[in-house]
Amino acid sequence: MKRFDARITALRSVATGYRELRYEWPADLPPPSPGRFFTVRAGGRYDPVLRRPFAFSAWSPGGAGEPAEASFIFQVRGRGTRYLAELDTGDTIDVLGPLGTGFGKPRRGSRPVLVAGGIGLGPMLYLANALSIDARDGLCEAPVLALGFRTASLIPDVAMPEGTVICTDDGSAGYRGTVTGWLEGYDPGAPPYLYACGPSAMMAAVGAMAAARRAPYEAALEQWMACGVGACAGCAVRLRTGQYIKACVDGPVYDGNLVDWGAML
Amino acid sequence: MKRFDARITALRSVATGYRELRYEWPADLPPPSPGRFFTVRAGGRYDPVLRRPFAFSAWSPGGAGEPAEASFIFQVRGRGTRYLAELDTGDTIDVLGPLGTGFGKPRRGSRPVLVAGGIGLGPMLYLANALSIDARDGLCEAPVLALGFRTASLIPDVAMPEGTVICTDDGSAGYRGTVTGWLEGYDPGAPPYLYACGPSAMMAAVGAMAAARRAPYEAALEQWMACGVGACAGCAVRLRTGQYIKACVDGPVYDGNLVDWGAML
Amino acid sequence: MTQTDKLDLSVQIGSLTLPNPVGVASGTFGYGEEYAPLLDVNTLGALYTKAVTLEPRAGNPAPRLADTPAGMLNSIGLANPGMEAFITDKLPFLRTLGCPVIVNVAGSTEDDYALVVERLGSEDGLGGYEINISCPNVAHGGMAFGTDPALVERLVKRLVSIRDRAPGAASRRPVIVKLSPNVTDIGLIARAAEAGGADALSCINTLVGMVIDTKRKRPVLARGTGGLSGPAVLPVGVAVVYKVSRAVAIPVIGLGGISCADDALQYLLAGAVAVQVGTAIFSRPETPLEVLGGIRDFMEREGVSEVRCIRELL
Amino acid sequence: MTQTDKLDLSVQIGSLTLPNPVGVASGTFGYGEEYAPLLDVNTLGALYTKAVTLEPRAGNPAPRLADTPAGMLNSIGLANPGMEAFITDKLPFLRTLGCPVIVNVAGSTEDDYALVVERLGSEDGLGGYEINISCPNVAHGGMAFGTDPALVERLVKRLVSIRDRAPGAASRRPVIVKLSPNVTDIGLIARAAEAGGADALSCINTLVGMVIDTKRKRPVLARGTGGLSGPAVLPVGVAVVYKVSRAVAIPVIGLGGISCADDALQYLLAGAVAVQVGTAIFSRPETPLEVLGGIRDFMEREGVSEVRCIRELL
Numbered sequence A, B: 001m002k003r004f005d006a007r008i009t010a011l012r013s014v015a016t017g018y019r020e021l022r023y024e025w026p027a028d029l030p031p032p033s034p035g036r037f038f039t040v041r042a043g044g045r046y047d048p049v050l051r052r053p054f055a056f057s058a059w060s061p062g063g064a065g066e067p068a069e070a071s072f073i074f075q076v077r078g079r080g081t082r083y084l085a086e087l088d089t090g091d092t093i094d095v096l097g098p099l100g101t102g103f104g105k106p107r108r109g110s111r112p113v114l115v116a117g118g119i120g121l122g123p124m125l126y127l128a129n130a131l132s133i134d135a136r137d138g139l140c141e142a143p144v145l146a147l148g149f150r151t152a153s154l155i156p157d158v159a160m161p162e163g164t165v166i167c168t169d170d171g172s173a174g175y176r177g178t179v180t181g182w183l184e185g186y187d188p189g190a191p192p193y194l195y196a197c198g199p200s201a202m203m204a205a206v207g208a209m210a211a212a213r214r215a216p217y218e219a220a221l222e223q224w225m226a227c228g229v230g231a232c233a234g235c236a237v238r239l240r241t242g243q244y245i246k247a248c249v250d251g252p253v254y255d256g257n258l259v260d261w262g263a264m265l
Numbered sequence C, D: 001m002t003q004t005d006k007l008d009l010s011v012q013i014g015s016l017t018l019p020n021p022v023g024v025a026s027g028t029f030g031y032g033e034e035y036a037p038l039l040d041v042n043t044l045g046a047l048y049t050k051a052v053t054l055e056p057r058a059g060n061p062a063p064r065l066a067d068t069p070a071g072m073l074n075s076i077g078l079a080n081p082g083m084e085a086f087i088t089d090k091l092p093f094l095r096t097l098g099c100p101v102i103v104n105v106a107g108s109t110e111d112d113y114a115l116v117v118e119r120l121g122s123e124d125g126l127g128g129y130e131i132n133i134s135c136p137n138v139a140h141g142g143m144a145f146g147t148d149p150a151l152v153e154r155l156v157k158r159l160v161s162i163r164d165r166a167p168g169a170a171s172r173r174p175v176i177v178k179l180s181p182n183v184t185d186i187g188l189i190a191r192a193a194e195a196g197g198a199d200a201l202s203c204i205n206t207l208v209g210m211v212i213d214t215k216r217k218r219p220v221l222a223r224g225t226g227g228l229s230g231p232a233v234l235p236v237g238v239a240v241v242y243k244v245s246r247a248v249a250i251p252v253i254g255l256g257g258i259s260c261a262d263d264a265l266q267y268l269l270a271g272a273v274a275v276q277v278g279t280a281i282f283s284r285p286e287t288p289l290e291v292l293g294g295i296r297d298f299m300e301r302e303g304v305s306e307v308r309c310i311r312e313l314l
């Protein structure tokens, strides 16, 4: 973990309202694993005060004189992300990371089923790519990545791993319906190991299915954060046990079967 | 008076820490006279809250399809001016103006003596250029513009009217000493009509001389402003009479012989 | 979906109907003339004048303004031409306006307030009084009145009874009491004003603040402290309005830090019936009209046809 | 010009000497371990821990954070592992630090506070207590204590006498009382704490604020209101310190909105002997060290060789 000023190496639009930003990764930091995140100062000296958290969507080692690069995909929502969207290649961003606890490995022989919607795209892409390698190495079955969109024009222009399932609410591409609708009818052919990141309603629906099928479920949650390092207790998430744990260090990935989805909605 | 978004047509460094910025002037506004000013939003949505005031340093009518242009010269001081200094040609600035009451005309037959230091440069240049035309038309004697600098490297790279006197504290260019020191020994050869804009100490010294010589004295003052249009009473300046008048509408140019220089320092 | 032309934007403050909920705050809009070239004053929901006192006041020494993070300090000190000059020099223009004009009244003693309300009672062209018991920038009166419930109730009672005795329509002008956030329990003060007969409350006036110039090693403001306003105080104002609108039955007018429609909607959801835009006018004079436009959009989007029903959405 | 190595940055708080005036504020720096990878905790003037209460507290429901203009709201609700877990799990690390550690103590009743101070009196490795009578985010205790002078005096007197009876050096640990700005006259509360025997005061805790999510039409914070901190409150804190440091003879520690050396210098000029950096650490963890560097630069520039003399420049 480190705070550093990172040079932006690429910033491009990948879909309506979505950008991919790549920046130089310091040589003395280890690569971030899928599900981990960083925070960035997204504005001037004062405003906003809170750093904005984003999950990694890719990491490349560089080499041959080229620096390593980290990437993330973000949706332009409010002033912080608007600020980021207006930066240029060569500008610097103030990064604090890598933070948090990422995704765990699926059980041997199980089928990783990755479900993403909206801003969950980035971390799920990163995880799907990592698990494809694990599958090649025989550590799990080939992962399936299911992505949900309102309509075809929102499908991002990014490389997707083989076997990605696209769902659109209006049927303009791929499966017609929600990604959870698709999941309902899907036969994984092996014990499923569920991963999800996206809107709370989607996460909760996947949670219900996981509970019904008694499947392991790792859920990456979005929660307001202040420090990002476990110092402020601002990002607390309530578990079914009534206990609060910190999204920034214990998360952002949780055992979805322990999350109190009712309290999240 | 109008609030408008103006396109920047030129922004360049004219001396260490000084910039000249030119922007498009709306066709439906009259040209601003010397000594008048405008305010600009110098930052994001919130911060700073107060618009920054600047005096015009030039105005050109444009024509042949070219828009009219207004100019100002500013010193980079704090966050507002730093923000302005980082803009580019083609960016827009949010301008409110023209505001305030500018300089009066010198008495017929008198010699306009213009004294400027620091950020007083812009309005005095503009006034000197205007009075040179008046002098050609026989309305007054040829104006003398005296500019004071700490050292030669601070002399701005701008066109100066004929007869401009340069003073440097260290003697690295022109007269060695302060502009008020120069003024002390200067024989105008006609009844002087004094104008000044710059640091308070300089303005007060010129005030003392004006009083001693019973010369008319128009002084342009710097005063914090909020509304710029006379609505808030935030910019009040205390006259010798004990009365407060508003720098933004009654000023920023005052009868220097009425200003309570003691209260200004 | 609701049609724009069907929206009911009117707001009731005692017997006064405001055409829409967006007014301009006292002290930030002078007496209306100054900003008239920059926005159509007639389209405002209400114009709250700079404070009027019995005697003319020069105000505090300069500097009177300072910048703060997302805010500003002022120590104007109720500079104003005094009641009589207000009537002769300012009121004629104000009478020509199409929007309700509410006079902000201040004083050093109870009698000061009483004499101003009494005298203005015989002038027409005014929509109501906003009693400023919350100015942090004067040595006597001002905020001192606003921190003691017993004083507040007594003062308001007296002003209400003077208002009641005024001739004609002036006897029905609402008395709005403007509260200071610089108190331990604003609910107490609010209830005191209500008990005194206030028709409405305005919350909030400025917070006490100071900026020190570390180069000159002295406070930026000649008077030391000043009143903090602007976006920085928005969450303070919203919390106060949420609390006060639940403590009293009379309408609450919300202000403090409003710079866009979303800010105003926070106040309306918190329980305000109307809002005022102050400091933001300095940054961007068109703010009040933009705020009003954004409130309309919200009402259409949410299918709320009466602005007074916005608070029920929370 | 003064030489950096000749600068005396030390600050006296009762019997405790802080190596320099820049501490980190309670609640923004956990118990020290969390930020240790990001800045050298040993170089801090003091570390004020997150509040410690008698029993463990889970804190308030989420969301607990909201963004505001140049500030933020929190409603953590004193979430902490409780006194015993603090001693077993947090104190060992804190004891390894080269900087004084001041425990922020909170409670719902006077007994709560008393039991914590009593128990901690038998533990070494602590520099002092900061008594939090000003948290706006809990239903009982917290701010309620901080608004009544008689309660404040009684509570402080009791804690001071418990401290006095502690074994060894613990009997000389300073009792610092942390005040709330959410009061009508903070001078009264400050004098009550002084009368109770406080060794120093910390000003300010957060202001009460609220943000409403206009899309979801409910407050952003689950608990409704929260505590406002960050640059937005800087001028409020400076005004409070200016006032309080003139109302009492004991040292005042200034905080609220400090994000750079200039902000800290405003507090020191206003009369504070030391400062704390809070929210700004979230934006930029190195802020405390940058602030300290800037204070050194100022002292050299101004030819002030002792940090405690900065206030005399005003």
Ligand SMILES: Cc1cc2nc3c(=O)[nH]c(=O)nc-3n(C[C@H](O)[C@H](O)[C@H](O)COP(=O)(O)OP(=O)(O)OC[C@H]3O[C@@H](n4cnc5c(N)ncnc54)[C@H](O)[C@@H]3O)c2cc1C
Pocket (backbone or CB within 6 Å): A037, A042, A050, A051, A052, A053, A054, A055, A056, A072, A073, A074, A075, A076, A077, A078, A079, A080, A081, A082, A119, A120, A122, A123, A221, A222, A223, A224, A225, A226, A252, D067
């Ligand atoms: C661990 C984690 C990983 C994330 N990864 C991604 C990602 O890969 N791509 C992506 O587009 N978004 C991601 N987000 C969400 C992203 O942080 C917000 O969209 C962003 O902060 C919005 O900022 P804004 O200023 O543009 O919007 P605002 O209008 O200020 O806020 C919009 C919404 O964003 C959320 N938000 C804002 N600030 C924070 C904060 N400090 N902490 C938590 N939530 C906040 C809130 O829900 C808020 O209502 C992630 C969030 C978390 C907690």
Ligand SMILES: Cc1cc2nc3c(=O)[nH]c(=O)nc-3n(C[C@H](O)[C@H](O)[C@H](O)COP(=O)(O)OP(=O)(O)OC[C@H]3O[C@@H](n4cnc5c(N)ncnc54)[C@H](O)[C@@H]3O)c2cc1C
Pocket (backbone or CB within 6 Å): B037, B042, B050, B051, B052, B053, B054, B055, B056, B072, B073, B074, B075, B076, B077, B078, B079, B080, B081, B082, B119, B120, B122, B123, B221, B222, B223, B224, B225, B226, B252, C067
């Ligand atoms: C009528 C008038 C004309 C001016 N003309 C020029 C000019 O032609 N060129 C030029 O360089 N400067 C001019 N100034 C000064 C200019 O406004 C300040 O230098 C500028 O506002 C500094 O802003 P900042 O944010 O960079 O600095 P900050 O660090 O925020 O402020 C630095 C200093 O600038 C002054 N200042 C800042 N904001 C205001 C404000 N709203 N009103 C008045 N003073 C303020 C204060 O004295 C402050 O201490 C003029 C000022 C006035 C009142």
Ligand SMILES: Cc1cc2nc3c(=O)[nH]c(=O)nc-3n(C[C@H](O)[C@H](O)[C@H](O)COP(=O)(O)O)c2cc1C
Pocket (backbone or CB within 6 Å): B226, B232, B234, C025, C026, C027, C028, C050, C051, C074, C076, C078, C104, C132, C135, C178, C204, C205, C206, C228, C229, C230, C231, C233, C255, C256, C257, C258, C276, C277, C278, C279, C280
């Ligand atoms: C320059 C200035 C002058 C003010 N004068 C008055 C006044 O005369 N009477 C009054 O009741 N409030 C006065 N106020 C307070 C405002 O009306 C308002 O309550 C406060 O500024 C908070 O709103 P804002 O953040 O939108 O400005 C003044 C505020 C400013 C900034």
Ligand SMILES: Cc1cc2nc3c(=O)[nH]c(=O)nc-3n(C[C@H](O)[C@H](O)[C@H](O)COP(=O)(O)O)c2cc1C
Pocket (backbone or CB within 6 Å): A226, A232, A234, D025, D026, D027, D028, D049, D050, D051, D074, D076, D078, D104, D132, D135, D178, D204, D205, D206, D228, D229, D230, D231, D233, D255, D256, D257, D258, D276, D277, D278, D279, D280
């Ligand atoms: C997330 C958070 C948690 C806090 N927790 C405490 C606390 O436990 N005890 C306390 O006395 N103050 C607490 N505070 C208040 C700060 O210590 C400080 O008084 C306040 O934030 C103002 O300073 P700042 O603007 O520099 O943050 C907390 C503040 C924040 C932002």
Ligand code: FES
Pocket (backbone or CB within 6 Å): A224, A225, A226, A227, A228, A229, A230, A231, A232, A233, A234, A235, A236, A246, A247, A248, A249
């Ligand atoms: S964000 Fe501070 S503890 Fe998680």
Ligand code: FES
Pocket (backbone or CB within 6 Å): B224, B225, B226, B227, B228, B229, B230, B231, B232, B233, B234, B235, B236, B246, B247, B248, B249
């Ligand atoms: S700046 Fe408002 S009256 Fe001059």
